[in-house]
Amino acid sequence: MIILAVLAIKASLAAPPIQNLMTSYRERSAMNRLTAYVRLARSAYVILRGSSDGASCAGV
DSSP: OHHHHHHHHHHHHHHHHHHHHHHHHHHHHHHHHHHHHHHHHHHHHHHHHOOSSSSSOTTO
16 A cells, blocks of 8 residues: 555656646647648749749749
8 A cells, every 4th residue: 555655646746747748749749730831831832833943933
């Protein structure tokens, strides 16, 4: 019983750092998705507008 009590106390102390870790992971994941969407939109814009050198858009 004492071992279970000690494990329960340790688990309750570990919960806040795990919550912070999960929040940080979600924020990074959202930022990576946003960056990917911006890059996709940018590449689609270049494809739709046309590019003579592959780096800049024609007429911009």
